[in-house]
Every structure is written in structure tokens, then in C-alpha cells.
Amino acid sequence: MTIEQRIGIIGGNGWLGSAIASAAVDSGAVDPARLTLSGRSDLSTFPAIPDVHRTNLNAELVERSDVVILSVGPAQFADVRIDAAGKLVVSVMAGITAARITERTGAAEVVRTIPNAAAAVRRSFTPWYATPPVSASNKALVQALFEACGEASEVPEESHIDYCVGMTGSGAAFPALLAEAMIAHAVTHGLPRAFAERAAAGVVAGASQLLARPGADAARIVQEMIDYRGTTAAALLAMRERGFDEAVAAGLAAASAKAAAMSKA
The missing domain is CATH 3.40.50.720 (NAD(P)-binding Rossmann-like Domain)
Structure with a gap:
């Protein structure tokens, strides 16, 4: 149009x-x-x-x-x-x-x-x-x-926009946060920073395109990886056990609360 x-x-x-x-x-x-x-x-x-x-x-x-x-x-x-x-x-x-x-x-x-x-x-x-x-x-x-x-x-509903401040507005920075954490961990294990940055970007920006495919289902992709019981399953389960889901929820809630505070300023 x-x-x-x-x-x-x-x-x-x-x-x-x-x-x-x-x-x-x-x-x-x-x-x-x-x-x-x-x-x-x-x-x-x-x-x-x-x-x-x-x-x-x-x-x-x-x-x-x-x-x-x-x-x-x-x-x-x-x-x-x-x-x-x-x-x-x-x-x-x-x-x-x-x-x-x-x-x-x-x-x-x-x-x-x-x-x-x-x-x-x-x-x-x-x-x-x-x-x-x-x-x-x-x-x-x-x-x-x-x-x-x-x-x-x-x-x-207008309230959905205030929620989306965290999910779709702030959420664009979440992959960068994940990449930053991956890079930091790789460097502590002796990998060159330049290599770690390229590898993390490739994973976060490249592999995330799996979700862009028609009919892609995030929950199904995660569960299939867990059911395979390989190295990816070990990583996913360890992250969840250490509060990955709770950390994401806290971030979304914090962004929404900030938006609500702005509306009253």
C-alpha cells in the first residue's frame, strides 16, 4: 500500500x-x-x-x-x-x-x-x-x-500496548543481552573475543530465524530439543533451573511498571 x-x-x-x-x-x-x-x-x-x-x-x-x-x-x-x-x-x-x-x-x-x-x-x-x-x-x-x-x-485494548512496552519494545534488546552473556562466558574460557562476538551474533541473529518459519512454535522447538536429551537439552534445563524464565518475566514486568509510572508523571 x-x-x-x-x-x-x-x-x-x-x-x-x-x-x-x-x-x-x-x-x-x-x-x-x-x-x-x-x-x-x-x-x-x-x-x-x-x-x-x-x-x-x-x-x-x-x-x-x-x-x-x-x-x-x-x-x-x-x-x-x-x-x-x-x-x-x-x-x-x-x-x-x-x-x-x-x-x-x-x-x-x-x-x-x-x-x-x-x-x-x-x-x-x-x-x-x-x-x-x-x-x-x-x-x-x-x-x-x-x-x-x-x-x-x-x-x-490499550492496556495491551503498555504490556508490549516490555515484550516487543524493550524485547529487541534481549537478544543482545543473551549474546553479551555468551561472549563473556566464552572469553573466560580462553576464546578470543573477536571469535566469541562472531559466534554469538551468528547464534542469536542467525539461528533465531527458525522462529520466522511459517508455523514455527517456540514451545515445540524447545521441547523437541529437550526430548532429544543431548547437549542442547542439558543447556536449556540448566538455564531454566537457574531461573531463566523468572528473569525474563521480571524484565517484562519491570518494563510495564516503568511505562505505568511514565503515564502518571
């Missing part, structure tokens, strides 16, 4: 705003001439996308856009003062409720999303929630925009 509406990204020079902009243009979903980016820093820091309009003025961006994407940190949201009445407003901020966004921007149609760092390589899984006033055509627009960044899926 090619998006015909004019898109504006407030915070378009940040890492996530830049990733969304680049993915949308590179995929062909958005004509760069219909894209506006705003930010508070020097315009030279914006992504180098030909034909994109750049500005330091959020009001100018809103005027030029049919869809306004809020890609700022939750702590900076209080400094965003725009009148987006009649526009579709899409938030990528953790913890800021749709009601607060409507109150501050004047927009009736609000969508909350949680993309992650993998948007930079068009591999983000992005859940999104639309408030009741959002039209079917605007829902299709949101789906197309975030499919340009990887995969996207609507959730039926």
Missing part, C-alpha cells in the same frame, strides 16, 4: 523517528516529498533522505501533515504544544495514554504504537492500538506504515 496522506514525524531526527522515516521511504510506502520531519537540533543532524522537508517548528510540521507521528521521549511530551485537531496522531511513546494525547493535541483520532530498535533494519514487530474514532482507512494507513518497518498487528 502506498500512503497518499502527508506524514509528519515530530522527533524525526531521533533514532526511532529516523528509522521510521527511512523505512517508510525505502519501502516505497511514503513518497519523501510528502514527508516532513521536525526536531529541536540543527537540521544537519536529520536523516539524509532526499526531498524530505525538515524544520525546527512543530507547528509548521502539523500544518504540512495529515498524519502526525509523535516520536519524542515521554519526558519531552509536556514540551510538545501542537493543535492537531482533525489530524490522525500516532504515538510511539511508552506510557503516555491516548486520553492524554487527545487532551494535549486536540486530535480525536489517536493511535498508540510500540515499535522497537529493529525498525532500523525493517525487522520491528509493532503492536498498535486505535481509539474508537479512528477510521478504517486510517487503521489501514497505520498498518501499512509499520509494515514498512517490519511487521505490525492491532491489539484490541
Whole structure:
């Protein structure tokens, strides 16, 4: 789907705003001439996308856009003062409720999303929630925009977005944490760091593609490995015995709690 509406990204020079902009243009979903980016820093820091309009003025961006994407940190949201009445407003901020966004921007149609760092390589899984006033055509627009960044899926309740702050938002960093732990262990056993880094990246980034196959089932893959009773089974059982599942659950809960705290700030 090619998006015909004019898109504006407030915070378009940040890492996530830049990733969304680049993915949308590179995929062909958005004509760069219909894209506006705003930010508070020097315009030279914006992504180098030909034909994109750049500005330091959020009001100018809103005027030029049919869809306004809020890609700022939750702590900076209080400094965003725009009148987006009649526009579709899409938030990528953790913890800021749709009601607060409507109150501050004047927009009736609000969508909350949680993309992650993998948007930079068009591999983000992005859940999104639309408030009741959002039209079917605007829902299709949101789906197309975030499919340009990887995969996207609507959730039926706003509370699901707050949970996904941990699972799909923060979760993009979890493979790096696993790789870091693997590298550290390998180095303590005498393996060269350069080799350990390549090996860990190959396992985490490469072997994880097993889950990308049609019909892949994570629980089934794990159980099959355990049932084989080999070296992989020994590793999996040892990790679980030492609290692997509990550690992951604690991380997801901590991210959700942080999001809830942000919503009250």
C-alpha cells in the first residue's frame, strides 16, 4: 500500500523517528516529498533522505501533515504544544495514554504504537492500538506504515500496548543481552573475543530465524530439543533451573511498571 496522506514525524531526527522515516521511504510506502520531519537540533543532524522537508517548528510540521507521528521521549511530551485537531496522531511513546494525547493535541483520532530498535533494519514487530474514532482507512494507513518497518498487528485494548512496552519494545534488546552473556562466558574460557562476538551474533541473529518459519512454535522447538536429551537439552534445563524464565518475566514486568509510572508523571 502506498500512503497518499502527508506524514509528519515530530522527533524525526531521533533514532526511532529516523528509522521510521527511512523505512517508510525505502519501502516505497511514503513518497519523501510528502514527508516532513521536525526536531529541536540543527537540521544537519536529520536523516539524509532526499526531498524530505525538515524544520525546527512543530507547528509548521502539523500544518504540512495529515498524519502526525509523535516520536519524542515521554519526558519531552509536556514540551510538545501542537493543535492537531482533525489530524490522525500516532504515538510511539511508552506510557503516555491516548486520553492524554487527545487532551494535549486536540486530535480525536489517536493511535498508540510500540515499535522497537529493529525498525532500523525493517525487522520491528509493532503492536498498535486505535481509539474508537479512528477510521478504517486510517487503521489501514497505520498498518501499512509499520509494515514498512517490519511487521505490525492491532491489539484490541490499550492496556495491551503498555504490556508490549516490555515484550516487543524493550524485547529487541534481549537478544543482545543473551549474546553479551555468551561472549563473556566464552572469553573466560580462553576464546578470543573477536571469535566469541562472531559466534554469538551468528547464534542469536542467525539461528533465531527458525522462529520466522511459517508455523514455527517456540514451545515445540524447545521441547523437541529437550526430548532429544543431548547437549542442547542439558543447556536449556540448566538455564531454566537457574531461573531463566523468572528473569525474563521480571524484565517484562519491570518494563510495564516503568511505562505505568511514565503515564502518571
